[in-house]
Amino acid sequence: MERAELSERDRAVLxxxxxxxxxxxxxxxxxxxxxxxxxxxxxxxxxxxxxxxRALEYAPGLVNRLRRERERLRDER
Known part of the structure; x- marks a missing residue:
């Protein structure tokens, strides 16, 4: 089954x-x-x-960087 692409709004958020x-x-x-x-x-x-x-496919560098930052912030709590 094929996944739908990100919406225009989702791409704009990224x-x-x-x-x-x-x-x-x-x-x-x-x-x-x-x-x-x-x-x-x-x-x-x-x-x-x-x-x-789909976000990872659209902007892999950005998504991976933000995931790392999110994990770092969670670990600091």
Whole structure:
């Protein structure tokens, strides 16, 4: 069975996550303007995407880097 591709919104979430911003303000503005999401909703969606194999196919370097960061943060708790 063939998997559906990531939605345009999911790809946009990953694209924003992969961009470098000079601080939280510009990222929050991009999330609100491009996605129409609150920063909290954006990070919840991004976190769910990190477990999606389609996201790994779309942006392997980014997803692997963010997975490592997530694990590091969990280990620090």
């Amino acid at each position: 694209d924003i996550a992969g961009r470098a911003f000079t601080g939280p303000g510009p990222r929050e503005r991009a999330v609100r303007e491009r996605l129409g999401l609150s920063p909290t909703a954006y990070f919840q969606l991004l976190n769910a995407l990190l477990d999606d194999p």
